[in-house]
Amino acid sequence: MNWRAVWAIYTFEMARTGRTLLQSIVSPVISTSLYFVVFGAAIGSRISEIEGVSYGAFIVPGLIMMMLLTQSTANASFGIYFPKFVGTIYELLSAPISYLEIVLGYVGAAATKSIILGLIILLTAGFFVPIRIDHPVAMAGFLILTAVSFSLFGFIIGVWADGFEKLQVIPLLIITPLTFLGGSFYSIQVLPPVWHSISLFNPIVYLISGFRWSFYSIADVNVGLSLAAAALFTTLCLGLVWWIFRTGYRLKS
């Protein structure tokens, strides 16, 4: 293993985060706070408790998950797309590093960044609503697994994209709607039966439900199922990344 190369990529990417601190950290925190003001305080005060949890507290795991999904995807996709776009990818391709090492560097940095972000949002939420974490290990597990799997997913998008538009289109058209419909702001139990059944095909339902369970021990779907869904998604992404590197898809002509 060329650990120095992994570290070089990792620190390079983290430095990028540092340079774009406002955009990277502050803006998600502000937008999350706005969600709290709107959904937690303004609307939430009129919504009754859900299984003994106040609405404001109920949406915290969903909000963190939403940020985690969008930020992991955005960070990792931009991280690998940008060198492709400006041409500095030549150096990665000509360096004595394996594909695994490239992925470790980029995905590791993207995941780290979104985990930090998730924790910051958790802290921010703590100022607005009382939060309890019943299963901290499971919470950390879901946080890490989701960050890693969606960073992998973002990496794939970044390799696939051949323009800034494509970079935006999947997060915008797929991830955001699936997150909103995945129970970030409500329990899917409250949906009419048809929509409830349809929601079960949304993979993000499982992630949010599992993550929420780790906070308040309440879940829309079985927590084992949630874990299996997260693991399945990670495996799928790993498989795709492996294929990308094996074929040189959009990286090597």
Added chain:
Amino acid sequence: MHPVISVVDLSKTYASGFQALRRVNLEIRQGEIFALLGPNGAGKTTLINIICGIANASQGRVSVNGLDIVRHYRAVRALIGLVPQELTTDAFESVWATVCFSRGLWGRPAAPTYLGKVLKDLSLWDKKDNKIMTLSGGMKRRVMIAKALAHEPKILFLDEPTAGVDVELRKDMWGVVRALSDAGVTIILTTHYIEEAELMADRIGIISKGELILVEDKVELMRKLGKKQLTLHLLEQLDAIPAQLAGRHLALANEGRELVYTYDTQAERTGITALLRTLHEAGIRFRDLNTRQSSLEDIFVDLVRRGQ
């Protein structure tokens, strides 16, 4: 001697169907400066990209120090530094951060003294904390050279390293290249400034339409194909070459205002004295004269044209 790079039957066809390389065979010798010349789109960059791992070969194989570049990619790439043609830099990084990054990518431990020397040699030391985006084009080019040298390569590819670089800097750069060569680094360069190849290279390869049409020792090439011309600017226009001068390698140019004499500098006699005497006798007067050595450029243009 065992070649440091051995290219065997290398072909490359892009997905678009464009065949960039056709069965190229080439051996690069340890420690030499090899200049690869060719018109735009001839396949120079493709060849370099395949050796460096940026593009895949369609056919054929390449080995470096006897190691296959695909199977032993780690060992091979560890030896190679690449300065690509395009000015591609991480605009927001500082010069120092980017050279440290390059060294890290190659798995080498931090070496501030060495990197400092590289930057000093390339006159970049006082810019080390500047963001790359604030540098001029010539400086960015040198940053790319510094990045390629960051891991102390044994083989250096320079793809058009002096494009867009002013004369002064170009000289500095060639100084660095010369010093690297003296230190035993094998250098493969492509350039549009053929006089640079003429100045720097030990051997020259000419590539045209994906085919390597010639590989030759530079001195030998210049000797075999080089000519010299003497141009006389006449006082009075001539309609034809006078009879006394027939049989010499003479031609009229510029509507009879110039008389051009082509001769071989390697020959025992150039024939210039005799020519001038004959001209005097014939009463042909001239107001100026100049001589011109056919450059590598002329040879190159001639070869490529013939190849087409």
